[in-house]
Amino acid sequence: MVTMKTDPGWDLLNAPRPSTSLARVLEQSEHVKSLVEESAEALSSANKALKEELAERDAPPRIENALERSEAAESKVQEASQELTDVNRALEGEIWFRHSTRYGTFHDMLTGLPNRALFNDRLEHGLAQAKRHNWILAVMLLDLDKFRNVNSEHGREAGDVVLRTVAQRLKMGARGDDTVSRLGGDEFLYLLMEIREEKVVGLIAEKIIRAIQAPVAVNVPGGANTTLSIKPSIGIAIFPKNGTTVDTLVIGADLAMRQAKHSNTGYAFAR
Numbered sequence: 001m002v003t004m005k006t007d008p009g010w011d012l013l014n015a016p017r018p019s020t021s022l023a024r025v026l027e028q029s030e031h032v033k034s035l036v037e038e039s040a041e042a043l044s045s046a047n048k049a050l051k052e053e054l055a056e057r058d059a060p061p062r063i064e065n066a067l068e069r070s071e072a073a074e075s076k077v078q079e080a081s082q083e084l085t086d087v088n089r090a091l092e093g094e095i096w097f098r099h100s101t102r103y104g105t106f107h108d109m110l111t112g113l114p115n116r117a118l119f120n121d122r123l124e125h126g127l128a129q130a131k132r133h134n135w136i137l138a139v140m141l142l143d144l145d146k147f148r149n150v151n152s153e154h155g156r157e158a159g160d161v162v163l164r165t166v167a168q169r170l171k172m173g174a175r176g177d178d179t180v181s182r183l184g185g186d187e188f189l190y191l192l193m194e195i196r197e198e199k200v201v202g203l204i205a206e207k208i209i210r211a212i213q214a215p216v217a218v219n220v221p222g223g224a225n226t227t228l229s230i231k232p233s234i235g236i237a238i239f240p241k242n243g244t245t246v247d248t249l250v251i252g253a254d255l256a257m258r259q260a261k262h263s264n265t266g267y268a269f270a271r
Helices: 016-054 061-106 115-131 149-153 156-173 199-212 246-263
Strands: 136-144 181-185 187-195 216-218 224-228 232-238 268-269
Touching: 016 061, 016 268, 061 115, 061 136, 061 224, 115 136, 115 187, 136 156, 136 199, 136 246, 149 156, 149 224, 156 187, 156 199, 156 216, 156 224, 187 199, 199 232, 199 268, 232 246, 246 268
Parallel strands: 232 268
Antiparallel strands: 136 187, 136 232, 181 187, 216 224
16 A cells, blocks of 8 residues: 655654664664674683583693683673563564554554544545646445344354455455545445546446455354355545545545435445
């Protein structure tokens, strides 16, 4: 997925991250650890060879003292290696924590899709690009018909399986610059970038409907396995025809979706 930029100094996904600098520190620390381990191994080999040599002959006290100091140095190097291991593990944990916290801020945890906040940011960038290059841009709002029946008849876990499957199918069908987002519940937002002709949007909507309507295998632990078929309703708002802001386009798509659901047409364009 490509993120569009209007301000090179700000982007929700590509802004400088604390975890990035920590990752560099971890990489450097791992390199130092490998050097320390190599040094410990070299000292160990040298001390072993020296011991074997001294065991075969009488050695002056200064040589024995040198061996003792070398063995003490070997022990300290090994301790340093262990301490570096502990530090690196702590760094890995901190990087994971920061990444997961940031990820959860801008993504839906059930499906892994961008959430509404990130979608709005992508749409803002998309609008700036569309205005600059005189492109057509489309916002789709997708709702799963009778989804409540899935939860009531098959359970919440079955509903989650359906939502994750729909999210995966939407992602697989998305083009490079498009954005698929979970709005909440059984609703999804779909940003179509750089559309040359409005009729193409209708063809994409039909393709999405076919993909989502394909049977979904629901295998829930402790429950009966079943296969479900879900039909979506899609509302479409076009920039600049139906709006020029994030809110007007999303509202227009929502109203069109309700019209599509009411008329049972699969999809409808905003008026």
